[in-house]
Amino acid sequence: MTSGLNNIVFLCVALLTTVPCLVVVFSRNILYSAFALFFTFLGTSGLYFFLDAEFLAITQVVVYIGGVSVLLLFAILLTKNVDAIRKTNMMSGGRMALVAAAAIVLLGSFGYALKSAVWVHSGSSAYPATTINGLGDLLMSKYLMPFEIISVLLLAVLIGSLVIARRSVK
Amino acid sequence: MDLTGIPSYLGISFILFLAGLMTVVSKRNIIGIFMGVELILNSAALNFAAFSRLTAGNLEGQMVSLFVIVLAAAEAAIALALLLAIYKRYRDIDADNLTTLKL
Numbered sequence: 001m002t003s004g005l006n007n008i009v010f011l012c013v014a015l016l017t018t019v020p021c022l023v024v025v026f027s028r029n030i031l032y033s034a035f036a037l038f039f040t041f042l043g044t045s046g047l048y049f050f051l052d053a054e055f056l057a058i059t060q061v062v063v064y065i066g067g068v069s070v071l072l073l074f075a076i077l078l079t080k081n082v083d084a085i086r087k088t089n090m091m092s093g094g095r096m097a098l099v100a101a102a103a104i105v106l107l108g109s110f111g112y113a114l115k116s117a118v119w120v121h122s123g124s125s126a127y128p129a130t131t132i133n134g135l136g137d138l139l140m141s142k143y144l145m146p147f148e149i150i151s152v153l154l155l156a157v158l159i160g161s162l163v164i165a166r167r168s169v170k
Numbered sequence: 171m172d173l174t175g176i177p178s179y180l181g182i183s184f185i186l187f188l189a190g191l192m193t194v195v196s197k198r199n200i201i202g203i204f205m206g207v208e209l210i211l212n213s214a215a216l217n218f219a220a221f222s223r224l225t226a227g228n229l230e231g232q233m234v235s236l237f238v239i240v241l242a243a244a245e246a247a248i249a250l251a252l253l254l255a256i257y258k259r260y261r262d263i264d265a266d267n268l269t270t271l272k273l
Contacts, residue, residue, distance in 0.1 A: 007173045014182050021189035024205055025196075037205050040186070044212055047182065050174055051223040053232050056215075056239075063239050068208060068246045075201055075250045079257045091196040092266070099195040103188050110184050119176055120225055127227050134229045135236070143233055150240055157244040161251035 010050060017043030026091075030076055038069045055132045179220035186213035200256070200263045204249050211242040 016039060023036035041064040048057035128134050139147050186209050193206030215235040222231025257263050260270075 003172060010174050010178070014178065017182055018185045018189075021186060021209065024209065025189050025192045030199055030201055033202060033205055037208065040209065041212070044186075044216055047179070047216060048219060051179075051219050053219050053223065053235075056219055056232055056235055059236065059239055063243045064208075064212075067243055071246055071250050072201065072205070075253055078254060079201070079263050092198055096192070096196040099192050103192065106184075106188065110180075114177055114180065127223065128229070131229060131232065135232060138229055138233055146237060150237065154240070154244060157247050161247045164248070165251035165254045 013043055013046035013050065015043075016040075017047060028091075034069065034072050034076060037072070038065060041065050041069065052127065053131055055135055176220055176224045179216065179224070183213040183216040183220070186210075186216065198264050198266050200253055200265050203265060204246075204253070207249075208242060208246070211238055211245075214238055215242075 018040075020036035020039040020043070024033045024040065027033045027036065041060060045057045045060040045065075048054075048060055190206040190209030190213065193209065194203050195206075197203050197206065215238040218231040218235045218238065220231075222229065222235070253263060256268065260268060262268065
């Protein structure tokens with residue numbers, strides 16, 4: 001009973017993640033692609049909840065939906081004239097055929113790998129009930145150096161993007 | 171039958187990766203290409219989180235996902251700043267038309 005409900009909700013979240021992807025690929029209107037990407041990010045956040053990764057899910061919502069989607073919409077606003085919005089996201093047909101062939105090859109290898117794989121399950125007993133405490137401990141002990149490096153990187157990105165995008169005074 | 175096993179997550183992130191690959195290769199608008207890169211990074215982070223929960227059973231994979239998300243945000247900021255600079259210089263963001271560096 002509970003398992004059935006779980007499956008139905010998981011299926012809904014999976015569809016929310018994967019169906020907008022196709023809109024991102026095949027839409028000719030870049031605004032539609034941007035809003036479809038928004039739903040994909042929301043669905044991925046739901047999948048993180050299914051994986052008991054609450055902190056990751058919240059980070060996904062804050063960073064992707066609050067940051068990246070809004071940045072994308074601003075970029076669309078600032079770069080293209082809105083009159084021609086219906087054909088702002090055109091595809092090149094020849095390269096599409098090429099990548100479709102590559103996709104078929106990848107699909108075959110994925111199916112083969114999935115069929116021949118043996119999954120090692122450690123069991124959920126070792127997994128902590130709340131992940132935030134463990135993540136904080138790891139961040140301050142084993143991953144301290146990457147944490148510091150990434151904070152310096154974020155500072156560099158902050159200054160660099162300001163310098164690159166500033167309006168030059170004529 | 172339980173759908174929430176590792177093959178479902180791998181399938182979802184495979185679909186995300188394929189969509190991202192197709193977008194990156196086939197789109198002509200730079201913003202469209204950038205959306206594809208975001209999809210690919212998202213699928214990688216989802217894979218790390220899925221293996222962390224369902225096979226490894228510890229938090230190391232989630233840590234990597236966290237770093238991937240932060241790097242994706244940094245990449246987004248820089249890419250869009252570059253995009254604005256390109257647009258100001260050439261008045262065009264079609265990747266097929268920006269051929270100044272080509273021989």
